[in-house]
Amino acid sequence: MNTRLDRMQSRADEIEQYAGRWLELVALGDMTADEIASFEAWKAQAVAHHVAYVRLEAVWRQTERLAALRRPAVSEPSAKPQNGNWSRIRYAVALAMFVVVGAGYSWWGQRTPELAYTTAVGGHKIIKLADGSGIELNTDSSIRVQLDGHSRKVTLDKGEAYFEITHDPQRPFTVLAAGHRIVDLGTKFAVRERDDSLRVSLVEGRARLELTPSSQVHSAVLNPGDVATATADKISVRPTSRQLMTNQLGWRRGVIVFDNTPLTNAVEEVNRYNHTKLVVAGTSISRLTITGTFPANDVDIVLEAARDVYGLRVESRGGRILISR
Numbered sequence: 001m002n003t004r005l006d007r008m009q010s011r012a013d014e015i016e017q018y019a020g021r022w023l024e025l026v027a028l029g030d031m032t033a034d035e036i037a038s039f040e041a042w043k044a045q046a047v048a049h050h051v052a053y054v055r056l057e058a059v060w061r062q063t064e065r066l067a068a069l070r071r072p073a074v075s076e077p078s079a080k081p082q083n084g085n086w087s088r089i090r091y092a093v094a095l096a097m098f099v100v101v102g103a104g105y106s107w108w109g110q111r112t113p114e115l116a117y118t119t120a121v122g123g124h125k126i127i128k129l130a131d132g133s134g135i136e137l138n139t140d141s142s143i144r145v146q147l148d149g150h151s152r153k154v155t156l157d158k159g160e161a162y163f164e165i166t167h168d169p170q171r172p173f174t175v176l177a178a179g180h181r182i183v184d185l186g187t188k189f190a191v192r193e194r195d196d197s198l199r200v201s202l203v204e205g206r207a208r209l210e211l212t213p214s215s216q217v218h219s220a221v222l223n224p225g226d227v228a229t230a231t232a233d234k235i236s237v238r239p240t241s242r243q244l245m246t247n248q249l250g251w252r253r254g255v256i257v258f259d260n261t262p263l264t265n266a267v268e269e270v271n272r273y274n275h276t277k278l279v280v281a282g283t284s285i286s287r288l289t290i291t292g293t294f295p296a297n298d299v300d301i302v303l304e305a306a307r308d309v310y311g312l313r314v315e316s317r318g319g320r321i322l323i324s325r
Helices: 002-028 033-045 047-062 064-068 083-102 242-248 263-272 299-310
Strands: 115-118 125-128 134-137 142-147 152-158 160-164 173-177 180-193 198-211 219-222 226-230 235-239 255-262 277-280 289-295 313-317 320-324
Touching: 002 033, 002 047, 033 047, 115 134, 134 142, 152 160, 152 180, 160 173, 198 242, 219 226, 219 235, 242 255, 255 263, 263 277, 263 289, 263 299, 277 299, 289 299, 299 313, 299 320
Parallel strands: 152 173, 277 320
Antiparallel strands: 115 142, 125 134, 134 160, 142 152, 160 180, 173 180, 180 198, 198 219, 198 226, 226 235, 255 289, 313 320
């Protein structure tokens, strides 16, 4: 056990040293494109790299005396710092490392700060995690990300997200949403939270969907093409076609795809992406269907289809757009 702990501490020390060297270069402010690329690659190699650098930088920035030693901006990007400035920056970084170590703070096993990401109505965001995994957020969505040396967890607070996970059996990746848990088994999948249910669409690999608290009865392993719907006490899984799965993920390309979709459902989907809300007046037209691919943020094209195909009336009323006979 002691030997193992010694190896862990040795690895931690090595990472701290590398983080200090990178901080020196960043503090000088004249990194080349190749150096920047190498720096980003080093941080992305492991969560521990990112954690070590962020922690060291935070200590360095919080110390006014050290911050004052940072080199001011220069007009020529190729200009090199004076030897005195270089020495002071190296001293500042070394002192910051001493403060971190002196505080008894070890990166090993510690959690990174929880990171929050959101999108506005009509927004779309691509997030790259330090472990190489990727997340895409759809309109009006929010997530919280927590990574450490033992586990990776994302909480979907609202909306919809697409996950492309770098599988690591030593650090399971879980997504918490609507009181349920999705466990990655080497996966690409989408999660959408609705009022009283959760939809998980498995694109590639495998994932396990669990009710919380989980049990053998209340869990299901999903395979490519499976779409699972989970409520408070039930999970139902059905296979779907590749085309339907592609249509459901049209938002990743900035479009909404309808295929004989009832007008009421189509309007509900369009409203997710736009501040101007559409309203269908009358049950007789709510059953009409619409087919086509539409830009997610363009209400006018949907309204034109309603007018041209069905001869419906479209008028603005109190900040909303009413669709009627």
